[in-house]
Amino acid sequence: MPDLNIYVSGLIASTFGKTPLRRMECRENPLSRLYQPILVLAWILVASVALLAEHAKAQKSLGHDPVGSINGRIAIKMLPQTSDPKDLDLKSCEAHLVQVDNQSTELVYRCGTWFQPPIGRYLFWLQQNERISYQSVITYAGEAFRTGGLALSKSMYPAGYVRLSSDTATLPLNSTLRLISLNTLDELRPFDRRIERPSAKLRVTAPTGDAIVGLFDRQGRALLLSRPKAVRSASITEFTPHGPMRSRANLVVILERSQAPFPAAPCSVNLKLGETTVGSPIPPLVNFQPNDRVVLIWYDLTAPCEAELVVQCPRANAYRRTTRLMDDVTTTLRGRVTPAIASQPPGDFRSH
Secondary structure: OOOEEEEOOOOOOEOOEOOOOOOOEEEEOOOHHHHHHHHHHHHHHHHHHHHHHHHHHHHHHOOOOOOOEEOOEEOEEEEEOOOOHHHOOOOOEEEEEEEOOEEEEEEEEEOOOOEOOOOEEEEEEEEEOOEEOOEEEEEEOOOEOOOOOEEEEEOOEEEEEEEEOOOOOOOOOOOEEEEEEOOOOOOOEOOEEEEEHHHOOOOEEEEOEEEEEEEEOOOOOEEEEOOOEEEOOOOEEEEOOEOOOOOEEEEEEEEEOOOOOOOOOOOEEEEEEOOOOOOOOOOOOEEEOOOOEEEEEEEEEEOOEEEEEEEEOOOOOEEEEEEEEOOOEEEEEEEEOEOOOOEOOOOOEEEO
């Protein structure tokens, strides 16, 4: 609207009389024509600032916040993956990190917020109510901030809850609860967790599907083991780890291997018992072979006796071991699949 000045012409009444007023005129100020373009530009500027603010808010909600700097160092932000950014919901979403070489201590951060863990190599995943992601590895070096923070997103899958049953024996001192999900997808890393003894009886979130729970000592030896059990979506599944039956033995074999191409061809497993190890191979109850490891478990084997194990993987990788199984004992063998069949150095682990 043009800026108008009102000019009133007329004579002011004198003290002793009145003079007729002349006609009031409303005329356009000649300068208003100069003000009008300035006003238009001002309105454009105000609208642009508002639009930029809305755009920045939308970008932030989509996980594209360009900040990502804390004290001049790069920061990390984690988000659940969604097909439509409008459906992004961060309520009750947590990012969990554990150091690769100390998986018993978890760091927990809110999804969608920038954070800086201590420098190190981490295994991380997201949890949100009855949804969970699989795990990935990230290395954080605390680099100087340059152009933006590191925003990561993870696909979410149905989850349930795992808890030790009330029938579980007293937890051994210095033991750690370990959970491994036997249900993995494509090339995703198998989901596993380690919980320190003080928190071992709390419920733990895990992907749906079969899982195993065990109590291990600080050296990675199995003390008590559960049988495989299905974890169901949004439900609590109780596990009861225990030792072998009387006069029997359990055998646990955990072998690391280089990342095998997906899908990995299965390794053959041959376990024979007896002084001469003659007889038919005994299949393991648990035979889990994701791309990065081989996990084998036999429950309640005849003991005491000699056991000969050969794990033959594709491309001539192999593992051979002879050990003696003792009654009422769980024996844990750890190693790495090697390029050729060869005797491994002695030193199997036994737990009583």
